Amino acid sequence: MRAAVLVFPGSNCDRDLAVALRAAGARVDMVWHKDTALPEGTDLVAVPGGFSYGDYLRCGAIAAQSPICRAVAAHAERGGHVLGICNGFQVLTEMRLLPGVLMRNAGITFVCRTERLIVRTAESDFTAGYSEGQEVVFPIAHHDGNYTASEDELDRLEGEGRVAFTYAENPNGSARDIAGVLSENRRVLGLMPHPERAVDPAHGGTDGQALFRSLVGALAAA
Numbered sequence: 638m639r640a641a642v643l644v645f646p647g648s649n650c651d652r653d654l655a656v657a658l659r660a661a662g663a664r665v666d667m668v669w670h671k672d673t674a675l676p677e678g679t680d681l682v683a684v685p686g687g688f689s690y691g692d693y694l695r696c697g698a699i700a701a702q703s704p705i706c707r708a709v710a711a712h713a714e715r716g717g718h719v720l721g722i723c724n725g726f727q728v729l730t731e732m733r734l735l736p737g738v739l740m741r742n743a744g745i746t747f748v749c750r751t752e753r754l755i756v757r758t759a760e761s762d763f764t765a766g767y768s769e770g771q772e773v774v775f776p777i778a779h780h781d782g783n784y785t786a787s788e789d790e791l792d793r794l795e796g797e798g799r800v801a802f803t804y805a806e807n808p809n810g811s812a813r814d815i816a817g818v819l820s821e822n823r824r825v826l827g828l829m830p831h832p833e834r835a836v837d838p839a840h841g842g843t844d845g846q847a848l849f850r851s852l853v854g855a856l857a858a859a
């Protein structure tokens with residue numbers, strides 16, 4: 638299974654994400670945002686956290702216009718898998734690969750702590766390693782994590798089982814406690830918490846391992 642981890646100016650979780658993917662068995666290529674094509678045979682595009690372009694304009698807005706994002710959109714259009722974590726989730730909403738927007742946290746401040754989450758669906762290649770309703774603990778670190786969409790869109794996401802994770806205690810004002818959502822074909826996942834920071838006992842927890850293992854396992858078998 639081959640994963641492409643994108644690197645933008647200001648990405649700072651790209652190497653953590655590569656480590657988590659490699660530990661789960663993926664072959665990883667780091668791909669610079671100015672590249673125009675993904676490596677041949679890329680199964681998964683992984684968009685990491687950080688502060689792409691210093692979060693200017695809006696988090697992820699400039700990164701979404703990068704040359705590589707045209708190739709990412711084409712990959713998603715072909716039914717390819719895409720994972721966006723934190724700033725990566727913001728990039729995917731700016732690209733409109735996922736619905737909704739990430740606004741400034743309701744409390745205005747940057748929030749950096751570990752957070753309890755509830756897995757809302759195990760029906761995706763990203764969440765198949767968990768059970769529905771399972772509680773997991775991932776770190777969060779963001780100032781624009783306040784997920785917002787129209788009431789109709791939120792009803793649709795919930796109705797279609799596309800809310801992947803919710804917060805047990807909402808840290809940022811996100812509508813309906815949403816921490817992560819899936820695309821219509823369930824092959825694009827964006828989430829604000831950081832599963833790649835919960836894959837080693839030294840991290841204080843390993844609840845993120847199941848996400849990378851189930852994803853790599855599903856794509857290796859495909």
Ligand SMILES: NC(=O)CC[C@H](N)C(=O)O
Pocket residue numbers: 685686687688689692696722723724725778779780781782
């Ligand atoms: N950890 C991150 O990716 C942070 C994303 C973004 N810079 C924010 O603060 O909201």
